[in-house]
Amino acid sequence: MRCAACARSAPAHTSAPRTIPGRVWRDPEIVTALTGWEFGAAFRRIRQITPLSQDDLAALTGLSQSYLSALESGNRRLTNAERIKGVLGRLGVPPHAAPTLVPGAVAHPAPAVPTEVLSEAVWESPVDVARRLNTTTASNTDPTTLLVLNEGISDVVERYETEGPYRLAGEVLKLRHYTDELLEGRQPPRQRETLFKLAAQASGLLGYMAVNAGREALAEAYCTEAEDLATHIGDRELIMWIHGTRSLNAYYAGRYDEAVARADAGVAIDPGHPQAIRLQVNGRARALGKLGDAAGAERAIAAAEDLSQRHQVPNGLTSCISFAPYAMARTLANAATAHVALCSPKWVLAYANQIDELVEHSDSAWSRALVRLDVATALITGDRPDIEQAMMLGRQVLRADGGAPIRSVVQRAGDLHRIAAPWQDVPAVREYGDALREWQAAPQARALVKSAKISRPTQQTEQMRRAADAAHHRPGSLPSQSSAQHH
Template sequence: MSPPQVAPLPVPGSAAQYQPPASGAQFTPLSTPEWESSLDIAKRLNATTSSNTDPATVSVLEQGVADLVARYETEGPHRLAPEAVDLRNFIQDRLEGQQPPRQREALFRLAAQASGLLGYMAVNAGREVVAEAYCKEAEELAKEIADRALIMWVQGTRSLNAYYAGHYDEAVQWAEAGLQIAPNHPQAIRLQSNGRARALGKLGDRPGAERAIAAAEELSSDHQVAVGLTSCISFEPYGMARTLANAATVHVALANAPQVLAYADQIDELVEQSDSAWSQALVRLDVATALLAGPRPDVEHAMVLGRQVLEAGGGPPIRSVVQRAGELYAGASRWQDLPAVREYDDALRSWQSAPQTRDLATSAKMACLTEQTRRAANAAHSRPGRISSHSSAQHN
């Protein structure tokens, strides 16, 4: 039995309509099908697969992102932000054209990374609202390509932003939002140590903070991360030294001086051998602040460490170093009659006189945080199980 006769598809836009043949009648098409030429097909294929971005350009842009990460700790946000903006805008110009799927996915990832870097820089520059806007953009772009690692990195940066704004509950929430994506992912190390642990320490939740540190250390072992000090802005998983530096900061907030000193001693050589002036400054400031806690404070030694940081410069000005240097003086202010404290105060005032440092030190938000710290210290005074008043004043 021969197959039934198949009518050709009507040409789009043609007035010809299919009319089923009468029973027993021979079918005659109402029009001849208009086949495309091989040239027409070739033109359409070329238009579909054409791109305004070749693989070599994608490689150059990837190197541009890597270069910003590599230079960040030596040049800082104020110097590199304009370059990052130029990179982000160039990537956007490419995205507004056409690319095959794989190149377009690469451009989405690069755009998300560039926005993420700008968000992180804005955190360090004390620009909270701008930081959140960049993070929101980075998150949405990363979601378009289902890049879980990058989404988790962005949530960690949001947690950092909330932390330095003094919104510790919010910092925990952003970190936990990232952990819900993949709790055993290498990016979870940062979310646990830099996100949950530090914010919980500020909230006085010792058991929660210690569990977060333990989780970060276990993940570091499971994923065999780098032993050394990774760049703070890197998209790679946290190295062990950076995780332990965060653990030291947690115990500063918990007024646990022996544990601060133990962690600092563990990473001292790695930090000193690194190119990170920020890490060197922050670890020394943590140790100095810890020396002011406990029943037998070592004020002289603490002030010496603080002056060493200021004399070395502390690297390009960023919020964390400026804020922590100020908190060290706040913690030592009850010994302000001691020459060492007065000398640190003089050095701090001189160091803060640089324009970018002064802007960070005198911002309205940081002034508000200082007042919140004093209120929290007064409220916590004499309560069992809470941080002592002078330690709270140092770290909140």
């Protein structure tokens, strides 16, 4: 036996049990640090309230003492999921204290600790408290940086319909990479949540741009990344927006059942949310129109219009890539597109007429192009086909200086020519065909044409072509010069 003096003079760590006391997992600072992936702060706090040294923690966690020291000082971060799971398992971290992004990190219950150890009070010095406070609130991201990143996202949204994905994707990639660099450092929880949202928005924008550029697989990868980031911070509105972009991707790939399912999943999150307007009319109505489900498409359009009346939606014609809810003009433009697929030319013209002035005076060359192509298709498939007017609208789209084309414009321009096939001997149709071939020969348009041919089923276009053919052979249905209002 040792005398009392020898026992008191012995180093504390030599008699300390190499286990984690159960009370540790009830300490609010430790729980907050672990669930926030601040493992260095958690290890430092464990040592402050227990007799354990860094060497003891190294033996328990399987990490080196030098690595633990770097974690505690903030010079290193533990980010590898598999490594984290192993460390938490060896420490016996209970479910309530384990990070939510590391599933299965629960291990066996913490072993019992002698009563005399639990009863010992471990006090800190005022310097320890001050040092911990400074470390906990330290950040590599100031408010100005977050503001600049947010303004960068907003600026891309505003410029998108005039500059397009080919010119802006590089800017968004830089924003996305910068958020990753910042997330490697330290931030208080609110700043970190803001960075996660900005990263999710940047990935979402890249996903939408990839859809417009005909990069289907890349679009899905970006959307998966964006949804995972948004889910981590519980941003339901952004998750709904991402479901809408995934629905759009499936739609342009010709997978209309999947497009409906993606939109349905988004609506299910919050059916009364303003983001459900886009999901109903752009996701459900258009895809159901392609599937020939007129009743379903009409219900989706009605739901979108009802939500637009219940909420204060933006005025004018919002950018197609905006995170804001759909404005009424964009809702009606999508309703017109749904009725194109349903071969309901009167409804197409009615919806287009309601938004004619807004579309014509907007900065969105793509919106003008898409509405004109929808109207041109309606003019061909109506009771009195107006071939001259339809082809004139088509040529306006091809001549317009709208920048680089996007997938939807390329597809609809090609569909218009196929639907006009019964009138191929009419000079206006031949002129449109010549102009279309020249327009499609441009490098970016050529790539999109190839993508459209690979992924788009022709059944719906053939149905419209047959409707046009029936109109062509209907008695008294000679091409009219003025059978519909000029658009």
